[in-house]
Amino acid sequence: MMMPSISSAFVFLSACTVFVAQALPVMDNSSKRSNIPRASEPHIRTGLLTNCQNSRHFALTFDDGPYEYTSALIDLLKKEKVKATFFINGNNYWSGSEINADLKKAYRAGSEIASHTFTHPSIPSLTDDQIKKEMYNNEQAIYKAIGKYPAVMRPPYGDVTDANVDLLNNLGYTVVKWSIDIKDWEEVNTVSQELAIVKDALKDSAKHNIILEHDVYKQTAKEFAPKLIKYVKSQGLTFVTMSECLGVDAYKSSGIEL
Numbered sequence: 001m002m003m004p005s006i007s008s009a010f011v012f013l014s015a016c017t018v019f020v021a022q023a024l025p026v027m028d029n030s031s032k033r034s035n036i037p038r039a040s041e042p043h044i045r046t047g048l049l050t051n052c053q054n055s056r057h058f059a060l061t062f063d064d065g066p067y068e069y070t071s072a073l074i075d076l077l078k079k080e081k082v083k084a085t086f087f088i089n090g091n092n093y094w095s096g097s098e099i100n101a102d103l104k105k106a107y108r109a110g111s112e113i114a115s116h117t118f119t120h121p122s123i124p125s126l127t128d129d130q131i132k133k134e135m136y137n138n139e140q141a142i143y144k145a146i147g148k149y150p151a152v153m154r155p156p157y158g159d160v161t162d163a164n165v166d167l168l169n170n171l172g173y174t175v176v177k178w179s180i181d182i183k184d185w186e187e188v189n190t191v192s193q194e195l196a197i198v199k200d201a202l203k204d205s206a207k208h209n210i211i212l213e214h215d216v217y218k219q220t221a222k223e224f225a226p227k228l229i230k231y232v233k234s235q236g237l238t239f240v241t242m243s244e245c246l247g248v249d250a251y252k253s254s255g256i257e258l
C-alpha cells in the first residue's frame with residue numbers, strides 16, 4: 001500500500017543525511033537514525049542480504065540485461081507460471097529505447113525490475129556522488145519503461161563496502177547479493193555442470209535460495225533456465241520475486257533527486 005510521503009521541506013530541516021528533498025526509507029535496523037522522522041515507504045532491509053526469509057522460497061534472478069534473449073525468457077517464465085527478478089542496467093548490453101519493451105513485458109508478466117546500476121561499475125571504485133548518479137540514471141531508465149522506481153539493487157560483481165551499503169540504504173534501496181552462483185559469466189560450465197551446482201546448493205535450501213544468472217548468455221536463457229525451473233519445481237520449492245523473498249518493497253514512490 002502506498003502511503004503519502006513526508007514533505008521534502010520537512011526532511012530538509014530535520015535530516016542530516018547524504019541527500020535532501022527526498023522521503024527517507026523505512027529501515028528495520030535503524031536505531032541509530034531513530035530520531036529522524038521518515039516516510040512510511042519504501043520498506044527496505046539494511047545490510048547486505050543473501051537469502052530469502054523462508055527456506056522453502058526460491059528466487060530466480062537475472063543480471064546485466066535486458067538483451068536479445070530476454071524476451072523469449074519472459075515467454076518461458078509465463079508458460080511455467082514463474083516470477084523472476086531482473087536486475088537491469090540502463091546502459092550495458094543494450095541501451096536506449098530497446099530496453100523498454102522487455103522491461104514492460106517482464107513487469108506485466110509479474111516479474112520484478114530491480115537496479116544493477118546504470119553502467120555496471122564496481123561500486124567501491126566510485127565516489128558517493130558517482131554512486132548516486134549511477135542509481136539516479138538507472139532509476140530514470142526503469143521509470144521510463146514501467147513507471148516505477150526500483151527499491152531493490154544488486155551491486156555489480158557483488159562488490160560493495162559497508163559504507164556503500166549504508167549510502168544505498170539511504171537512497172531507498174535494499175541491497176542483495178546471491179547464494180547460488182552457477183558461474184555462467186565465466187562461459188565455461190556446461191548446463192549439466194550448472195545444474196550440479198544447483199543440486200548441491202539445494203541440499204541446504206535455507207542457506208542457498210537466491211540464484212544469480214545472466215540473461216545476456218544464450219545458454220543460460222535458452223537451455224539452463226528451463227531445466228532449472230523443472231528441477232526447482234520437483235523439489236517442491238516456491239518461486240518468489242525479490243520483494244517476496246526478502247520481505248521488502250520492490251518499488252518506491254519517489255526517485256532520487258540530485
Ligand SMILES: [Zn+2]
Nearest residue numbers: 063064156157
Ligand atoms: Zn552484473
